[in-house]
Amino acid sequence: MVAAVLDALDDARCPADVELNLLPVVRHLDAVGSSGDAAIDAVLEEFLRLGPALPWHRTAGYLDVLSRDYLDNYGYVQLLGPNSIVEHATVRVGIGLWGPHLHYPAHKHEAEELYHVLAGEPSFSSGDGNARATRPGDAVHHAPWQEHSQDFGPTPTVLLYCWTGAVEPDAVLVSDR
Numbered sequence: 001m002v003a004a005v006l007d008a009l010d011d012a013r014c015p016a017d018v019e020l021n022l023l024p025v026v027r028h029l030d031a032v033g034s035s036g037d038a039a040i041d042a043v044l045e046e047f048l049r050l051g052p053a054l055p056w057h058r059t060a061g062y063l064d065v066l067s068r069d070y071l072d073n074y075g076y077v078q079l080l081g082p083n084s085i086v087e088h089a090t091v092r093v094g095i096g097l098w099g100p101h102l103h104y105p106a107h108k109h110e111a112e113e114l115y116h117v118l119a120g121e122p123s124f125s126s127g128d129g130n131a132r133a134t135r136p137g138d139a140v141h142h143a144p145w146q147e148h149s150q151d152f153g154p155t156p157t158v159l160l161y162c163w164t165g166a167v168e169p170d171a172v173l174v175s176d177r
Contacts, residue, residue, distance in 0.1 A: 001112055001141075008091035010078060017083030023056040028099045028156040032119045032167040033093060044118050044158065047095055051077070055085065059170050066105070066173075073099030076161075079113045082168050094165035096101040098122075104150040106174040111163035120157025125149045147174050 029051045034041050056075040063071065078084040081092030117138045124140045125131045127147030142148050143164060163177060
């Protein structure tokens with residue numbers, strides 16, 4: 001999976017114009033702390049510097065379902081993929097930001113996914129109910145269609161995500177059983 005992402009990034013070219021789209025979540029950028037890892041902090045510093053000038057998004061299928069509080073405290077910048085800063089048909093790469101104390105409900109998607117924690121201490125749960133606490137530098141993998149959810153702690157969380165495979169369809173929330 002990582003090889004496909006690196007190949008796509010090598011081949012990527014940025015369009016001349018990118019449309020700015022700010023969301024309420026950008027107010028959390030100032031509260032994102034250092035990870036303590038030089039490589040991660042280098043990525044974080046650039047993201048925090050450029051964040052207010054990037055096109056922010058929310059998953060369209062969540063807009064009429066999730067609470068206003070959740071929607072105002074989450075967003076992502078899609079760097080590579082369909083309808084992204086850089087177009088690519090089979091790889092998505094982006095950075096997401098979640099405010100404190102949010103619960104990202106159970107969801108799933110056809111694409112394979114890898115999260116890399118850049119800031120915060122989110123907990124990831126899979127469909128079997130097992131939760132895994134993480135911190136900056138940790139990675140979490142989800143197989144295609146694997147149900148998963150996240151809980152975010154007292155500080156803003158920044159996650160780098162990579163999708164491969166069927167990256168065009170967005171994630172869908174899993175109905176309560």
